[in-house]
Amino acid sequence: DSGVTQTPKHLITATGQRVTLRCSPRSGDLSVYWYQQSLDQGLQFLIQYYNGEERAKGNILERFSAQQFPDLHSELNLSSLELGDSALYFCASSGGSLDEQFFGPGTRLTVL
Amino acid sequence: EDKVVQSPLSLVVHEGDTVTLNCSYEVTNFRSLLWYKQEKKAPTFLFMLTSSGIEKKSGRLSSILDKKELFSILNITATQTGDSAVYLCARYGGSNYKLTFGKGTLLTVNP
Numbered sequence: 724d725s726g727v728t729q730t731p732k733h734l735i736t737a738t739g740q741r742v743t744l745r746c747s748p749r750s751g752d753l754s755v756y757w758y759q760q761s762l763d764q765g766l767q768f769l770i771q772y773y774n775g776e777e778r779a780k781g782n783i784l785e786r787f788s789a790q791q792f793p794d795l796h797s798e799l800n801l802s803s804l805e806l807g808d809s810a811l812y813f814c815a816s817s818g819g820s821l822d823e824q825f826f827g828p829g830t831r832l833t834v835l
Numbered sequence: 836e837d838k839v840v841q842s843p844l845s846l847v848v849h850e851g852d853t854v855t856l857n858c859s860y861e862v863t864n865f866r867s868l869l870w871y872k873q874e875k876k877a878p879t880f881l882f883m884l885t886s887s888g889i890e891k892k893s894g895r896l897s898s899i900l901d902k903k904e905l906f907s908i909l910n911i912t913a914t915q916t917g918d919s920a921v922y923l924c925a926r927y928g929g930s931n932y933k934l935t936f937g938k939g940t941l942l943t944v945n946p
Binding site: 725755766767779781782813823824825827828 | 876877878879880883925930937939
């Protein structure tokens with residue numbers, strides 16, 4: 724158990740809908756990272772927050788947004804969902820940007 | 836460009852064999868190189884390498900980084916069936932602190 728929690732575990736929704744994925748980092752970690760993993764693309768970095776501020780942006784679509792709250796938990800919002808958004812979404816946390824990242828168990832999103 | 840290339844893509848060995856997994860990367864503002872093991876769930880951290888030539892070891896696993904030639908290797912000796920997994924290499928770098936993953940090497944260890 725990495726200490727990073729993600730909810731929900733599984734999510735099934737329809738195209739065009741909006742969902743919110745939630746992540747609680749390990750106690751004391753200030754950085755939260757979001758990743759998307761699909762069969763054809765592998766693990767892709769989406770976005771990083773550090774102590775509430777956006778720190779780095781990867782391959783995140785404009786339909787997706789994230790934020791980190793004062794209690795350091797983070798949410799990833801996915802809107803206007805498409806079939807291709809079906810994937811495993813991981814959250815990871817670390818103490819700082821150069822520290823090892825600990826991954827949560829992931830949320831499996833299925834868009835029908 | 837932030838490219839990380841792993842080889843081989845897939846490897847099948849027998850228990851007891853030694854394997855070497857390769858990872859090459861492009862250099863833009865390199866900070867560190869990380870290795871992860873992914874079974875059917877989330878990646879689990881193995882090693883973080885920042886300095887060239889210094890081997891990191893954990894049990895039967897070891898890894899080393901060559902910053903001049905821009906590659907890293909992960910060695911697993913006396914492989915066991917429990918080592919079967921996808922091994923991911925990731926480069927941390929760039930001015931925007933981006934972690935870029937390779938596609939992974941699928942290791943299958945047969946009894």
